[in-house]
Amino acid sequence: MEYGLDLEYSFNEFLKGFGLSSEIAHIIWLPLPMLLVLVAAVVGVLVTVWLERKISAAAQQRIGPEYAGALGVLQPIADGLKLLVKEDIIPAKADGILFTAGPILVLVPVILSWLIVPFGQNLLISNVGIGIFLWIALSSIQPIGLLMSGYASNNKYSLLGGLRAAAQSISYEIPLALSVLAIVLMTNSLSTIDIVNQQSGAGILSWNIWRQPVGFIVFWICALAECERLPFDLPEAEEELVAGYQTEYAGMKFALFYLGSYINLILSALLVSILYLGGWGFPIPVEVIAKFLNLPINAPFIQVFTASIGIVMTVLKAYLLVFVAILLRWTTPRVRIDQLLDLGWKFLLPISLANLLVTAGLKLAFPQFFGG
Amino acid sequence: MSIAITTQIICFTVLSLVVLIGALGVVLLESIVYSAFLLGGVFMSVAGLYLLLNASFVAAAQVLVYVGAVNVLIIFAIMLVNKKEDLKPINDIKSRRIISTLICLTLLSLLIRVDLTNVWNLASPQNSIGEESTIRIGEHLFSDYLLPFEVASVLLLMAMIGAIVLARRDVMNKDISTGLPVDQELIEKSSEPLLTNKN
Numbered sequence: 027m028e029y030g031l032d033l034e035y036s037f038n039e040f041l042k043g044f045g046l047s048s049e050i051a052h053i054i055w056l057p058l059p060m061l062l063v064l065v066a067a068v069v070g071v072l073v074t075v076w077l078e079r080k081i082s083a084a085a086q087q088r089i090g091p092e093y094a095g096a097l098g099v100l101q102p103i104a105d106g107l108k109l110l111v112k113e114d115i116i117p118a119k120a121d122g123i124l125f126t127a128g129p130i131l132v133l134v135p136v137i138l139s140w141l142i143v144p145f146g147q148n149l150l151i152s153n154v155g156i157g158i159f160l161w162i163a164l165s166s167i168q169p170i171g172l173l174m175s176g177y178a179s180n181n182k183y184s185l186l187g188g189l190r191a192a193a194q195s196i197s198y199e200i201p202l203a204l205s206v207l208a209i210v211l212m213t214n215s216l217s218t219i220d221i222v223n224q225q226s227g228a229g230i231l232s233w234n235i236w237r238q239p240v241g242f243i244v245f246w247i248c249a250l251a252e253c254e255r256l257p258f259d260l261p262e263a264e265e266e267l268v269a270g271y272q273t274e275y276a277g278m279k280f281a282l283f284y285l286g287s288y289i290n291l292i293l294s295a296l297l298v299s300i301l302y303l304g305g306w307g308f309p310i311p312v313e314v315i316a317k318f319l320n321l322p323i324n325a326p327f328i329q330v331f332t333a334s335i336g337i338v339m340t341v342l343k344a345y346l347l348v349f350v351a352i353l354l355r356w357t358t359p360r361v362r363i364d365q366l367l368d369l370g371w372k373f374l375l376p377i378s379l380a381n382l383l384v385t386a387g388l389k390l391a392f393p394q395f396f397g398g
Numbered sequence: 399m400s401i402a403i404t405t406q407i408i409c410f411t412v413l414s415l416v417v418l419i420g421a422l423g424v425v426l427l428e429s430i431v432y433s434a435f436l437l438g439g440v441f442m443s444v445a446g447l448y449l450l451l452n453a454s455f456v457a458a459a460q461v462l463v464y465v466g467a468v469n470v471l472i473i474f475a476i477m478l479v480n481k482k483e484d485l486k487p488i489n490d491i492k493s494r495r496i497i498s499t500l501i502c503l504t505l506l507s508l509l510i511r512v513d514l515t516n517v518w519n520l521a522s523p524q525n526s527i528g529e530e531s532t533i534r535i536g537e538h539l540f541s542d543y544l545l546p547f548e549v550a551s552v553l554l555l556m557a558m559i560g561a562i563v564l565a566r567r568d569v570m571n572k573d574i575s576t577g578l579p580v581d582q583e584l585i586e587k588s589s590e591p592l593l594t595n596k597n
Contacts, residue, residue, distance in 0.1 A: 049401050124435065155529030156454050163458040166466020170438055173473050177431060185477060192474050196467070216532065 034148070059151045063140045071288040073345075075102035078352050085356040109284070112277035120274060121178040128175025129275070129282035135164040135171075136290045142218050143296050146306050146336035150219070157217040158210065161297065162203050165252060168290075169195045172261065172271050175283075179274040187270025190363060191261035195252055197370035202248035204378035205241040208385040209234060209301050212397035222305030224397065230309040235302045237396060240381045242302045244374050246347075249294035251370070253287060256355040260363055291351060292344060299343035306336030409450055416443040434476055438469040455532040 034055055041051035076091070076099055083090025091098025116122055139161045144150035154160060169192040176188015210216055212234070213224045225233050235242050251258040262270035272283050299305060308315075312332045321328055361369070389396040420440040424433045441464040448457035488494070527534060539547050 053401065124431075154454060155532065156458050159455070159458050159462075163462040163466065166462050166470075167442075169470050170435070170465065170473065173470070173477065174435060177473075177477055189474065189477060192470055196470060199466070 063143075063151060064137065067137065067140055067289050067292065068285070070292045071285055072102040072106070074288050074292060074348055074352075075105065077345075077348065078355075081349070081352045082356045085353070106281070109277060109281040114277040114279065115274075117180065117274050119180045121180065124174050124178035125274075126279070128171050128178055128271075129279045129286070131171030131174060132168055133171075133282045133286040133289075135167040136286050136293060139164045139293055140289075143293065144218050144222060144300065144305060145340050146333045147219065149306075149333065149336065153217055153219050155217060157215070157219075158206055158221065158297075158301070159216050161293075162199070162206065166195075166199060175275070176271040179271070181274055183267045183269075184271050184273050187261045187267050187273070190267075191254065191271060193363075194254070194258065194261060194366060194370075197367055198248040198251040198258075198374070201244050201370065201374035201378040202252065204375075204382050205238070205245040205248070206301065208238055208241045208378075208382045211382070211385055211389060212237065214397055218300055218305075222300055222307065225304045226307045226311060229307065229311045229314070230304070233302065233304040233307070238302060238381070238385070240377060241385075242298070244378045244381065245301065246298055247369075247374065249298060250351060250354070251366070253291045253294055253351075255291065255351055257358045257361050258366060259355075259360060260366060291348060295344040295347035295351065296340065298347050299340060303343045304339075306340045308335055308339055406450060409446070413443045413446045413450070416440070417447070430476055431473075434469065434473045437472065438465050441465045441469060453531055454529070455535060 037055050037058075038048060038051040041054060042048060046054075079098070079101060080090045091101035094100040094104050116125055141151045142154060142157050142160055144153075172191040172195075173188045176184045176186075176191070179185070209221060213221045215221070215224075221234075254261050260270075261267075262272060267273070272280060275283060312335065316322070316328060385396065417440055420436045420443065423436045424440065427433050427436065441460065445457040445460040445465070448454075448460060
């Protein structure tokens with residue numbers, strides 16, 4: 027399944043044409059995909075913020091942003107600019123160092139996790155062998171940042187918000203990891219590329235969602251809880267905790283939290299589409315279409331075409347999930363903290379354990395369908 | 399010297415410095431909260447050292463277990479009992495310090511001796527397994543290291559049962575300090591009712 031399109035190789039060859047050594051070429055190449063993914067993440071956040079505003083307006087029978095650009099598409103940029111020029115306040119009795127380090131610790135792991143998100147066979151920053159496990163490990167750092175900012179704010183609402191965030195993410199990490207484990211069991215690999223390739227056999231029919239329906243639902247619920255989206259937004263519940271751990275934050279530090287939560291939402295949606303919805307795969311396999319049209323699969327223009335279809339499909343699937351998340355946020359009430367912990371420990375955990383066990387059994391019984 | 403090796407040496411120096419200074423900070427700082435956060439930094443840098451040794455799975459496991467679970471729980475516990483307390487000065491603090499210094503120095507010399515006398519079986523870059531280590535670790539855990547693996551799970555089970563016994567309402571239904579009955583429905587509720595009973 028090795029496709030010809032390898033941008034890194036062609037870029038390095040291109041630079042070597044100017045007489046540069048391969049090491050220098052590699053160093054020039056290294057920051058490019060990172061920058062690209064960073065820009066993609068931020069643009070993704072702008073789009074999501076606009077969608078959130080428009081969809082929430084539609085759900086509440088309002089018009090929503092309208093004057094900033096056509097249909098208000100420039101509204102998120104205006105929001106961002108406003109946050110950039112706002113005064114950066116550190117409360118007098120807050121702990122300055124921890125107060126500053128908190129938001130950074132929340133944002134950095136989320137951005138690092140984009141390392142493993144593939145948009146095509148070779149379109150990802152690094153195909154690390156531990157793949158999806160890296161994301162699980164990195165997302166476990168986030169609660170430290172939340173606890174840190176909750177503590178440093180020197181405000182009881184902030185501290186409660188931080189404690190809730192930590193309790194929530196610890197409880198929901200376990201069913202999340204267990205449902206990922208069922209996928210890994212079927213793939214025999216932790217790499218996100220292998221996970222998508224394993225689903226690419228028969229187009230839409232071979233997507234993991236048909237083989238892992240329970241895992242899909244558990245993963246989606248846990249991902250929403252990890253992103254602190256309604257119905258699980260207890261750490262920042264406005265009516266009870268002012269704004270939870272973000273209460274004392276203003277300006278760019280608040281913007282880091284804001285950015286972090288939206289990047290996390292898009293990342294979770296991307297990962298759901300990679301793990302369960304076939305990643306960059308088109309509902310009908312591209313090879314079948316190429317064969318039907320009598321086109322050679324390795325021709326350059328076909329390669330470019332499949333790569334663009336891959337990117338479009340990944341983003342499309344992710345944004346469908348983002349749409350569902352936004353609809354859920356504006357139509358469901360918030361759960362209580364005891365309901366949240368009950369759901370996590372007494373319902374999702376046993377169900378995901380049973381799912382893992384059943385998957386292992388099915389893998390032994392039907393190796394051709396559930397990965398040999 | 400190639401660029402890759404230079405980068406490795408720089409990373410190694412920075413990570414070791416962070417580990418050493420961070421560990422000293424954990425022990426020496428007055429504020430327990432700072433110590434706890436620094437401990438997280440130390441764990442992270444140790445994970446970075448594993449990464450330099452090409453053990454990415456161990457590094458990720460280190461982050462997940464030590465930073466994501468152990469350290470978060472330590473900080474969580476510190477913040478739940480966030481009590482300002484003036485500790486009584488200990489009388490024989492000097493002799494205690496001398497004894498603990500002696501013990502630590504003995505341990506250090508023992509470790510240095512092991513380091514110098516042991517013949518380290520270093521893998522050359524050619525036969526290092528790298529990404530394959532995940533599979534290798536799994537194979538070892540389910541064959542020759544099966545017994546330690548299972549014993550560790552029994553240990554965790556015991557800790558879990560202990561925690562459940564401590565948290566159960568019918569076992570510990572009284573507040574230890576005030577002796578009042580406790581409603582433990584929500585962890586965030588205060589131990590005393592907000593509105594005192596009128597009757």
